[in-house]
Amino acid sequence: MRQFHVIATLAIIAFMFISSFFLFDKQSDDTSIPYEYANAEAPEDFSGDNASEEIIMSYMGNKTQKEELGRATWKFLHTMMARYPETPTRNERKSLYDFMMLFSTLYPCGECATHFNKMITEFPPQTSSRFAASQWLCGMHNKVNERLHKPIFDCSSIESQYPCGCNEPEDE
Numbered sequence: 752m753r754q755f756h757v758i759a760t761l762a763i764i765a766f767m768f769i770s771s772f773f774l775f776d777k778q779s780d781d782t783s784i785p786y787e788y789a790n791a792e793a794p795e796d797f798s799g800d801n802a803s804e805e806i807i808m809s810y811m812g813n814k815t816q817k818e819e820l821g822r823a824t825w826k827f828l829h830t831m832m833a834r835y836p837e838t839p840t841r842n843e844r845k846s847l848y849d850f851m852m853l854f855s856t857l858y859p860c861g862e863c864a865t866h867f868n869k870m871i872t873e874f875p876p877q878t879s880s881r882f883a884a885s886q887w888l889c890g891m892h893n894k895v896n897e898r899l900h901k902p903i904f905d906c907s908s909i910e911s912q913y914p915c916g917c918n919e920p921e922d923e
């Protein structure tokens with residue numbers, strides 16, 4: 752009889768141990784990125800590869816789509832420069848440089864990217880300070896404006912048009 756109790760106790764402990772293993776395993780699955788939805792088996796490691804220098808997207812024929820994309824993108828880019836560090840570290844400077852170079856190949860409007868990529872090769876991103884970066888982008892935007900026969904923006908007023916908002920209290 753005593754032997755039966757010992758075996759039953761051991762069986763219960765083993766059952767609890769195995770169930771808890773499945774329980775914790777399931778919880779960690781729930782928080783992982785569901786690769787199966789992206790039809791990918793595992794994240795690929797591209798760390799040793801060079802990025803493509805080719806323009807990736809095709810021609811964007813729809814004028815309205817091209818203009819909406821342009822306005823939203825300029826807003827994003829000018830806001831990014833307005834909040835870029837005043838005195839960036841070497842790594843931060845490299846991040847901005849790499850980002851803009853990759854952006855010029857990945858911009859979704861292929862013909863725009865072709866022009867912008869040529870321009871960025873001639874006038875590489877200025878990354879030494881917030882002022883340098885925001886003035887550089889303003890100049891690049893003006894070059895696009897010029898080509899599209901749009902008004903030239905006064906770059907001395909860039910800070911008032913795209914405020915940093917860096918010292919404002921959190922309201923959330």
Ligand SMILES: Cc1cc2nc3c(=O)[nH]c(=O)nc-3n(C[C@H](O)[C@H](O)[C@H](O)COP(=O)(O)OP(=O)(O)OC[C@H]3O[C@@H](n4cnc5c(N)ncnc54)[C@H](O)[C@@H]3O)c2cc1C
Pocket residue numbers: 817818819820821822823824825829858862863864866867888889890891892893895896899901903904909912
């Ligand atoms: C990288 C890039 C390349 C593009 N290339 C092309 C192209 O080749 N062909 C094409 O048809 N379209 C191109 N576009 C889209 C085009 O630049 C416009 O965004 C689009 O035509 C809508 O113009 P918009 O008149 O509303 O003003 P946008 O040029 O979109 O500007 C939005 C607002 O930004 C402000 N602004 C204007 N100039 C400046 C400046 N220099 N600095 C800061 N703020 C400024 C103004 O308040 C303006 O209303 C490109 C967009 C991007 C982001």
